[in-house]
Amino acid sequence: MTPTTPLGRTAVALDERFAGAKGMRKLLNKVFPDHWSFMLGEIALYSFIVLLLSGVYLTLWFKPSMTEVVYNGSYMPLHGVRMSEAYASTLNISFDVRGGLLMRQIHHWAALFFVSSISVHMLRVFFTGAFRKPRELNWIIGVILLILAVVEGFAGYSLPDDLLSGTGLRIAQAIMLASPLFGTWMAFFVFGGEFPGLDFIPRLYTVHVLLIPLIFLGLIGAHVGMVFYQKHTQYPGPGRTNKNVVGYPLLPVYIAKAGGFFFAVFGVIATLGALVTINPVWLFGPYVPNQVSAGSQPDWYMGFLDGAVRIMPNWEVHLWSHTLSLNLVVPAMLMPTALIGLVVAYPWLEAWATGRTGEHHLLDRPRNVPTRTALGAAFLSFYLLLFIASGDDIISTTFHLAFNDITFLFRVLIFVVPVLVFWVTKRIALSLQRRDIDRLMHGNETGNVLRLPHGEFIEVHAPVNERDRARILSNPAIEPLPMPPATDAAGVRTPNYRAKRLQAKVSHFFYGDRIPMPSAEEIAAAQAHLDAGHHGHDELTH
Amino acid sequence: MQARAFRRPAAALLAVAFAVLPATGAQAADSARTSGTGGSGSTTSHPSDPLVWGKLLYEEGCASCHGLQGQGIAPSPAIKDSGAAAVDFEVSTGRMPLGTIANQALRRAHSLYTAEETQAMAQYVATLGNGPAIPTQQVQGWENADMALGGQVFRTNCAQCHSFSGQGGALTWGKQAPNLMKATPTQIYEAMLVGPNNMPKFSDQTLPPAEKRAVIKYIEFLRQPDNPGGLDLGRLGPVSEGLFGWFGGFGILVAIAIWIGVKAK
Numbered sequence: 070m071t072p073t074t075p076l077g078r079t080a081v082a083l084d085e086r087f088a089g090a091k092g093m094r095k096l097l098n099k100v101f102p103d104h105w106s107f108m109l110g111e112i113a114l115y116s117f118i119v120l121l122l123s124g125v126y127l128t129l130w131f132k133p134s135m136t137e138v139v140y141n142g143s144y145m146p147l148h149g150v151r152m153s154e155a156y157a158s159t160l161n162i163s164f165d166v167r168g169g170l171l172m173r174q175i176h177h178w179a180a181l182f183f184v185s186s187i188s189v190h191m192l193r194v195f196f197t198g199a200f201r202k203p204r205e206l207n208w209i210i211g212v213i214l215l216i217l218a219v220v221e222g223f224a225g226y227s228l229p230d231d232l233l234s235g236t237g238l239r240i241a242q243a244i245m246l247a248s249p250l251f252g253t254w255m256a257f258f259v260f261g262g263e264f265p266g267l268d269f270i271p272r273l274y275t276v277h278v279l280l281i282p283l284i285f286l287g288l289i290g291a292h293v294g295m296v297f298y299q300k301h302t303q304y305p306g307p308g309r310t311n312k313n314v315v316g317y318p319l320l321p322v323y324i325a326k327a328g329g330f331f332f333a334v335f336g337v338i339a340t341l342g343a344l345v346t347i348n349p350v351w352l353f354g355p356y357v358p359n360q361v362s363a364g365s366q367p368d369w370y371m372g373f374l375d376g377a378v379r380i381m382p383n384w385e386v387h388l389w390s391h392t393l394s395l396n397l398v399v400p401a402m403l404m405p406t407a408l409i410g411l412v413v414a415y416p417w418l419e420a421w422a423t424g425r426t427g428e429h430h431l432l433d434r435p436r437n438v439p440t441r442t443a444l445g446a447a448f449l450s451f452y453l454l455l456f457i458a459s460g461d462d463i464i465s466t467t468f469h470l471a472f473n474d475i476t477f478l479f480r481v482l483i484f485v486v487p488v489l490v491f492w493v494t495k496r497i498a499l500s501l502q503r504r505d506i507d508r509l510m511h512g513n514e515t516g517n518v519l520r521l522p523h524g525e526f527i528e529v530h531a532p533v534n535e536r537d538r539a540r541i542l543s544n545p546a547i548e549p550l551p552m553p554p555a556t557d558a559a560g561v562r563t564p565n566y567r568a569k570r571l572q573a574k575v576s577h578f579f580y581g582d583r584i585p586m587p588s589a590e591e592i593a594a595a596q597a598h599l600d601a602g603h604h605g606h607d608e609l610t611h
Numbered sequence: 612m613q614a615r616a617f618r619r620p621a622a623a624l625l626a627v628a629f630a631v632l633p634a635t636g637a638q639a640a641d642s643a644r645t646s647g648t649g650g651s652g653s654t655t656s657h658p659s660d661p662l663v664w665g666k667l668l669y670e671e672g673c674a675s676c677h678g679l680q681g682q683g684i685a686p687s688p689a690i691k692d693s694g695a696a697a698v699d700f701e702v703s704t705g706r707m708p709l710g711t712i713a714n715q716a717l718r719r720a721h722s723l724y725t726a727e728e729t730q731a732m733a734q735y736v737a738t739l740g741n742g743p744a745i746p747t748q749q750v751q752g753w754e755n756a757d758m759a760l761g762g763q764v765f766r767t768n769c770a771q772c773h774s775f776s777g778q779g780g781a782l783t784w785g786k787q788a789p790n791l792m793k794a795t796p797t798q799i800y801e802a803m804l805v806g807p808n809n810m811p812k813f814s815d816q817t818l819p820p821a822e823k824r825a826v827i828k829y830i831e832f833l834r835q836p837d838n839p840g841g842l843d844l845g846r847l848g849p850v851s852e853g854l855f856g857w858f859g860g861f862g863i864l865v866a867i868a869i870w871i872g873v874k875a876k
Binding site for chain 2: 174343344365470
């Protein structure tokens with residue numbers, strides 16, 4: 070049958086030349102599971118596209134040059150002021166290029182959402198255990214993408230060479246200088262001499278518009294490709310197993326949903342760009358090293374680093390005429406390195422503690438893995454505290470508090486809160502599991518109280534529906550690894566005894582507190598009990 | 612328990628009395644100043660000589676802390692050499708007489724004294740020692756000052772505490788560099804001249820009058836509500852942008868994702 074429509078004829082013509090029909094059919098029939106939380110990564114992808122488009126527009130007028138010029142554009146409060154060409158061209162984009170300010174604001178809002186969506190997407194992946202085998206590598210690509218997004222954002226924030234971004238660069242340079250042994254050399258290398266110098270902005274421009282975007286394109290391709298190839302994970306539910314994917318085909322459902330979502334994301338970003346000011350560089354003024362403004366903060370994704378530096382005590386060690394600036398080394402180098410290391414290592418750490426090697430395509434409900442959920446929540450609270458600490462001056466003026474007190478409070482909270490959050494989250498997760506089992510065994514409370522002919526009152530319980538049942542039964546209720554015996558029956562020492570003992574201890578930390586799932590027989594008996602009309606808790610009926 | 616107590620009419624009356632008392636007390640204190648002897652928002656009878664009037668007002672409202680000769684009674688500072696400019700600044704912004712006990716005198720919505728009363732007090736304090744006069748002449752012509760120069764001077768000398776947008780900022784131990792959006796040109800000039808509280812003095816050698824007027828011009832520009840980019844989010848910098856981004860923008864995106872992801876039933 071030959072197609073008659075233009076589209077059909079084009080498709081046939083293409084297939085005759087490239088033989089792509091078979092592959093396309095397979096691709097378009099590919100099934101994806103449905104859940105709103107699977108679309109968080111899409112927000113990142115769409116913001117990235119918006120960033121590319123708006124960024125190209127900005128490059129047409131931005132001049133990455135530190136050459137000093139006198140501003141003669143239409144923004145009167147800076148008329149006749151000496152400034153770098155980078156800053157002058159940013160003002161030009163903002164006030165004299167048609168649609169320039171809109172594009173700048175779109176670009177900046179999109180950048181904030183890009184990092185936000187990557188972060189929230191990673192939280193979803195973490196709390197549902199989507200990082201487990203076989204997807205550890207994609208988790209790491211995700212971590213790299215997040216780090217690059219932060220670096221790329223900071224580079225973009227620094228390029229206009231305004232007072233705020235220059236202050237940020239000064240801090241970045243200070244952190245470089247604080248690096249032990251090679252700090253001074255590195256700072257001079259990167260900036261091409263003394264700060265701020267003439268070299269840095271052009272160098273940063275190349276990094277911002279060429280180097281990092283290229284790496285982004287490659288890694289995003291790999292990231293999405295791996296999701297295709299390894300298949301998307303799915304939440305537990307009726308008929309969903311570790312070996313299937315229940316959902317809708319790419320065509321037409323997801324093409325339509327994703328296409329529509331792209332325009333929604335673009336629309337929201339464009340609306341914000343049109344209505345809400347972001348980074349009003351004209352108010353900051355050009356960067357001059359002897360000027361600084363109160364309320365100098367980085368964009369939100371750098372906030373946790375800024376907060377860490379703000380609350381760090383002013384410790385320095387002087388050794389053999391060298392200064393080790395712990396006040397920067399600890400919060401701006403060791404802390405983020407440790408956080409990134411933990412995040413990268415986590416999939417292997419958990420797999421090691423679990424002691425199993427199987428693949429996981431079915432997601433965890435966060436309550437069913439209490440220790441992971443609690444660790445994630447503790448991590449988040451640590452991060453959020455540092456993030457909030459970054460706004461300590463705004464908190465101080467808004468709430469009329471002394472920021473000396475706020476700083477001291479944060480120094481205490483940063484150690485206390487994550488421990489509390491860990492404990493509370495774990496207890497909540499375990500309690501939710503108990504409630505799940507209770508619902509499974511005794512059914513849902515209906516709120517109907519029944520009086521029996523002999524005068525007894527019972528509360529009617531209804532069996533949980535099929536979906537909830539499948540979800541509750543998905544609890545793996547992982548058991549901790551047993552302590553290895555020091556020696557076997559013949560008295561021979563267990564090989565790698567210390568490592569195995571450590572593994573068992575870590576395993577106990579992860580899975581020691583567990584709510585055992587009732588056995589299949591117990592569930593069947595409870596089901597029969599409910600079906601037979603003996604509703605409700607035994608305590609009530611006795 | 613609380614509820615039952617209020618069923619007794621006497622108790623209720625007592626409770627109401629307690630609630631109202633502090634308010635009326637405060638009111639009484641303020642009205643004592645305006646209607647008492649010598650004092651007066653009412654311009655009906657006051658000495659025609661401003662110095663005599665100023666002395667009366669000073670003795671009534673200031674002397675209990677700053678001393679009859681402006682010598683200061685610890686912990687209050689001596690003000691005999693503060694000059695008319697300092698008096699006008701502190702009184703016209705409502706910072707003096709001291710209100711709530713805080714780490715620094717706070718601006719009131721309205722000054723407790725009329726302009727004439729303030730002038731009279733300022734003139735009287737000027738006679739106690741040597742201090743700068745009210746810079747009425749020097750402020751003249753700020754409207755024609757160089758705004759770009761003002762911006763540069765502002766960013767070099769003022770922004771580090773008052774922030775790039777003049778919104779104010781935090782200092783140590785709960786002190787603040789105030790928001791400049793309500794300050795009048797004269798008050799701004801006076802502040803530079805006398806350096807109230809933690810603020811440094813900017814003498815005419817450091818900051819010539821022309822530059823002071825330029826700063827005033829720039830601050831007046833910052834007060835204009837026009838914002839080329841749309842909503843200004845309080846001009847607080849990236850903190851308010853980040854908050855708005857998360858709760859305003861990103862929240863909407865997640866809401867749309869949830870809406871699209873809702874199961875077709």
